[in-house]
Amino acid sequence: MLMFKKLLKACVVVSLATLFSHSALAATSEIVSKPAIKARLLTVQNGVPKDTAVLSAGIQLELDDGWKTYWRSPGEVGIPPQVDWSGSQNVANVQFEWPAPARFTAFGIENFGYQGEVVFPLQVHLENPGEAVVLAARMSVLVCSDICVPQTLDLSLTLPKGSEIDRASGDLIAKFAKKIPLEGDQAGVETARAFIDEDRTKFIIDLAATNTLKQPDVFPELGAGTALGKPDIRLSEADSRIWARFPILSFNEATFEVPSVTITDGPDRASTVQPDLVTTALAPPFSIDAVVPGVDEMVWIVALAFLGGLILNVMPCVLPVLSIKLTSALKFNGQNTAAVRGGFLASAIGVMVFVWGLALALFALQRMGIAVGWGLQFQNPVFLAGMTGVLIIFSGNLFGAFEILLPPSLQTWLSNKEAGQGYWGDFFTGLFGAVLATPCSAPLLGTAIAFALAGRAIDIFVVFTSLGLGLAAPYLIVAAVPGLVKFLPKPGRWMIFLKVFLGFMLSGTVLWLLWVLTGVAGLTVSLTVLTLALALVAVLSMRHGSARLRFLGSGVLAGLLLAVPVALSQAREDQLQEQSLLDWVEFDRSNIAPLISQGQVVFVDVTADWCLTCKANKVLVLDREPVRSALTADNVTAMRADWTRPDEKISRYLSRHHRFGIPFNAVYGPAAQEGIVLPELLTTAEVMEALAAAKGKPVSEIPPAE
Template sequence: MSRILKDLTRRARGVGYALALASGLVAFAGPSPAAQSEPHVSPISTARLVTAENGIAPDARYLSAGIAVTLEDAWKTYWRSPGEVGLPPEVTWEGSENIAEVEFLFPAPTRFRAFGIENFGYADEVTFPLKVTLADPGAPAQLSAQVNLLVCADICVPETFELSLPLAPGEGVDLDAASLIADAASQVPEAPERFGASLTSAALTDDGTALVLSVARAGGWTDPDVFPEMGEFTAFGVPDIRVEGDALWAQLPILSEPVTGEEPLRLTLTDGAVAIDLQDVALDATAPAPPYDATQAAGSAVTELLWIALVAVLGGLILNVMPCVLPVLSIKFASALKAKDHSPARVRVGFLMSAAGVLAFMWALAAGTLAARGMGVSVGWGLQFQNPYFLVALLAILAVFAANLAGLFEIALPQGLMTRMASDKGSGYLGDFATGAFAAVLATPCSAPFLGTAIAFAMAGRPIDIVVIFTALGLGLALPYLLIAAAPGLIRYLPKPGAWMVTLKFVLAALLLLTAAWLLFVLIGVAGPSAALWTAGTLAILVLILSPLGARLSRARTPVAAAALIAAFLLPVGPTPTSAESGDALTASDWVVFDRSEIPRRVAAGEVVFVDVTADWCLTCKANKALVLDRDPVASLLKSDSVTPMRADWTRPSDVIAAYLKSFGRFGIPFNVVYGPAAPEGIPLPEILSAETVSEALREAGLRQIALATQ
C-alpha cells in the first residue's frame, strides 16, 4: 500500500498529495452516500460536495474533495475568468470545522459564444477539485460550503446554496468519488514544462487593442485554444490561431478599452487533454510575427490587395454622389465653368492638378494614419472631424470662400504673380490643386457602399495596404477630374457664360455657408456651444474686415484680419460633456446610451437591440436618421416595447466605441447592427439604410410583431 501511495504522489505532484490519492483509481460510477453531501437540486442544476476518503485516517493532514455540478441541457456556468460577461464561482467556508485551508482548483474551460459575446466556462457537468488542509491532523472535520454560482442559457440565473459534509475518523477510499476527483484534477492546467512547452513571446500590438503570443511545444499542436487573463476589466475576442510545426501563434483582440501592458497577464492553453498554465507572463516590446508560407502568403496577399483596391476605387467614386458631398460638387462645377474658355491643354493640366490635389490629401491622410498607429492612437475614417482645431480651420476656409463668391471682397495677389498666372501656361494651377484637395477634405466625413470594406482592410493591414487603399480611394474620388482631363472637349457642353453665372455664384456661396453651419453644429458636439459661438463671432469679424467696410482700416487691415483668424483658434478651455452625457446621445427618450455589456442582458431577456453608431460630423449618419430611422415604419418598430434602440455617439473620440467598431472589422461610420434572440451575434447593416433593410434585420433578430407593425 505504501508503494502505491508513493507512485500516486509522484504521478500527481502538480496537484498535491490529496489529489494524488485519487489519480490512479477506477472509472466513475457515482459516489456512495458516505463520500458525498446532501445534494442541492434546482430545475437547472444539481450540486454536491464529495470526498475521496470515507473518513479521516489517523494523522491524515489532507483531504481530496470536490464540488460536483451537473447542468441541464443548454445551461452553462463560468470559469475563474468568465470572459466578456458573467461571474466566476464564489465559495466561502464559514461554519467548517477543523479546516485550516481549502484550495479551490479550476479545470481547463471551454469556449462558448452567447449573444455575440465570448465566454469561458463549462457545460453539462464539471467538478471543481478541492485540496483541503486539516487544522488538527486525524481529528474529525466538517466541510461547509456557501456557493454562489451563475448559470446561463437564454437567460442567466444566479444560484446560491449550501453544501455540508461531516467526516468522522475512519479509513478507506470511495473509488467512485476518487475517480471523479482524479478526472477533474487531471484537467487542471499545469506548468508548461510538464508538456514540453515554452512561451516564445507575448506582446501587445502598438495600439494596445490586441494581444499576440507565440508558444512552442515538442510534438506540435492538434486543436489548440487560448484563454488569457489580464486584469479584472479586460475582455478578449475570438483568437486568430495559426500552427506551423511545433510553433503556435495567436492574436486575440481586446474588446474592452486598450490596455497598457501594466496589467498582470496569465495564459491558459488547451489542446485536447493538454492544459498548460502560464503565470506572471512578461510582455515583450514587439509582437511576434505569425508563421506562414512566404511564397503562398505573398501571392494571396497581392491578389487580395488588388481586389480590395478595386473596391476602394468604386467606393471613392460613389463618394462623389453622396449627399454629404454637395459642396464638393459645387466646387467641381465652378472650376469646370472657369476652365471652359481655356485651351484643351490648359483644361487637361488643370483637371490633372485637381486630381493630384485629391491624391495629395489622401496620401497625407495615409501618412497621418501610419503615424497615429505608430504612436498607439486609434484611427478611423473621418476621425479628423473629432478635432476642434481641424473644424475651425475648415470653417475659416469656407467662410472666406463663401464671402468671396458672394462678392464681399476679392482676394488680390501681387501684380507680378497675377500677370504670370494670366498666361495660358500657368494660370491657376495652384488653385486647381487646392480645389481637389479641399474636395477630398469635405468628402471624408461620408461613408458609402464599398468604402467600409476598403477602410477596414487598410486599417487592419500592413503599412503598404494603407498606402495602396488610400491611393485607390483618391483615384475613385478623382475620377470625374480624370475623365475631363482625358476628354477636355466635354467642357464645351456646359452652358455659355452669362448673367446666370452671377446667380450661380450666390447659390454656391449659400451652399458653402450651409456647409459652414453644419460644421458649427459639429463643433458644438465636439467642443461645446461656447467654443462654437466664439468661433462664429471671430470668423464673422474676419469676413467683415476683409469686406469693403473693413477697407477703411487701411494698413491695419491685414494684422487685424490675422488677429481675428488667430482668435478663432483660441477655443475656450473648459469641461465639455462626454459622449454619454451630450445632448445628441439622448435626443429622444427612446434612445439609451451605448453600453456593450448591456446588450447580452437585454437579448437574454428576449429584447431586440438596435445599435446606431453615429456622430455629428457624419452626414451619411444624419441622412440615415432623417430618411429611415426617424420615419415610419422603422420609427414605430424602434419604439415598440420589444426593441431597445441604443445610440453610440462618436462625435468626440471614444476608445470603447472604436474597439466596438474594430470587433466588426469596421473603422468608419455610419454603422448599425441588430441583436436579438435569433441573432445573438448581431446582424451588421449596410452603410446606407433603407426601411426594408432595417425591418428585415429586426425580423431576423426575432421581433415577432414586425409583421403587424409594418402593415
C-alpha cells in the same frame, strides 16, 4: 499543487487495488437541481480515516445543452463561481481548484468557462484530523445560454469516521484534476514574456514551449475588472512557440496584478505561467501567409474601392462638393480645350493628393498603435477650425467680396500666364471637395477601407488610390472629353446669381462645420473661429471690394454674429430633445449581453455630428415609422454610440467588427448573439427584418410601442 496531485493519484491506485467484501455507500451529496444545472458534492473517501488531515473532494456541475458557466477569470463579462463554506464543521479551509477553461464567443463577447460537465477538485483541510466532517457549501453560480440566470446551490455532505474509498468519485475527481494547469517546472514552458503598452490598449505574450503544440489557446489574467478581446494567436518554430496579441477593452489599475497566462492544448493539456514583463513591444516571430491577398481578391477589393469613391459623389455630402465643382466648371465655359482639360486634371490631382496624404497619415498612425478610420479628422477641433475658416473665405470669394491673386512672379514660376492661377484654384477645388466628402461612408466603401487598414502598406496604397480615382472620376471624365463643357449654358449675368447661390450653399456647409465644432470643442471655440474668419473676410473686402460690397459684408457679419450662436444653441437643444424622445441609452458594450439575457433586442447606432450619412439614416429611416416605434418597444433597447469626439471604447468596438468608418449599425438579440451588421445606408425593410431576426420572430410579430 503537486502534493495534491500525488495524493489524488495515490487515492486512485488504492481504490483500484483494494476490494471490499461489502458494498460501500457512495460519498456524494444529494443532487441539487435548478433550471439548466445540477450539482452535488463528492469525495474520494467515504469516511475520515484516522489521523487524516486533508480530504480529496469535488463539486460536480452538470449543465444542460447550450448552457455554460465561467472560469475564475470569466473574460469580458460574467461572474466566476463562488462558494461559502461557513456552514461546515471540522473544516479549517478549503482549497478550490480550477480545471482549464474553454473559450466561448457570444453576443460578440469573449468568455472563458465550462459547458456540459465540470468538477472543481477540492482539498479540504480539517481542524481535527480523523474526526467526522460536515461539508456545507453554498455555491453562487451564473449559467448562461441565450439568457443568463444566477443560481444559488446549497450542497451538504456528512462524512463519519472510516477508511473506505469511493472508486467512482475518485475516478471522476482524478479526471478533472488532470485538467488543472501545471505550474513551475511541470508547465513545459522554457521562456515567457509579456508586454502591455502605456495606453493600456494591448497585451502581447510570447512564450516558448518544451513540446510541440497543436491547437493552443491562451487565457491571460491581469486582475479583476480588466477585460480582453479576441486574440490574434500565432504558432511557429516547429510548433513550439506562441505569440498572441489581445486588445485590452477595459483596464483596472487598482486591481492590476502580475499577469498570469494559462495555455491549453487539447482537453487534457494545460499550463499556467507568470511571464516576465518587458518594456518593448513583442513583434510576431513570423508573418502569416494567409494575410497576403490573392490577385482575384485584390481585384475585387480594388473594384469595391473605386465604386465606393464614385458613389461618394452622390452621397448626402454632395452639396458642398457640388458647389465647388460647379464653380470650377463655370470659368471654363468658352475657353479652349487645353484649358478645360488642364483645369479638370488639376482638380483630379487635388483629389488624389488628399487621398494619398490621408492614406499616408492613417498608415503612420496605424503603425503608432493609434485608432484610425475614415473621416476621423472631423474629431479634431484644429482641423474643424481650419476647414471652417477656409470655407468662410471661399464663401466670401463666391459672394464677390474679394478675389485673391497670386503674386505675378509666383504665377510665372508655377505655370504660364494664361492658366497658372486657374490651375491652382482647380487643384484646391478638388482637394477641398475630397476633404468634404470624407464625412460620408458610401456603400461598398466600408469593406474596402476595412481591408486596407487591416492589411499591409501596399494594400492601403492600392485601395486608397482606387478610392481616389472613383472620387475624381467626374473630373477625369471631363478632362478626357472637354467638349462636355459646351453643354453648359453660355456665360452671362446668370453666372453672378449662380455664384451667389453657391456661396449660400457653401455657407450652409460652414454652419454645419460650426455645429460639429461646437460638439467637439464647445460654443466659445466655434464663435471665436467664426468671428476671426468673418473679420478676415471684412478686411479683405475693404482692400479688394467695392463700397457696396463692404456695406453688404458688414451687414452679413453682424447678422451672422447675432444669429449663429442662437442657431447653434437651438440645434443642440433640438438634438437632446430628439434623443430623449427616442430613449437612446449610452453605448456600453459590456451591457449588451446582460440586456439580451433579459430577452431584449439591442440596436446599436454608431454615429457622429460630422457624419452626414448618419444624419441621412436618422432622418430617412430611424426617426420614421415603423422603425421609430420598433426602437421604442418594451423589448428593444436602442443604444447610441456618439463618436463625434474620440472615444477609445467605440474605436475598439468598430475594429472588432473590422470597420474603420461610420455609420455602423448592428442588431443583437437571443437569436443573433454575434450581431447582425447592417449596411451603411439603412432602409426601413432591412432594419425591421434585422430586429425580427434578432428576436427570432417574423416582422409581423414585433409588437409596436405603446
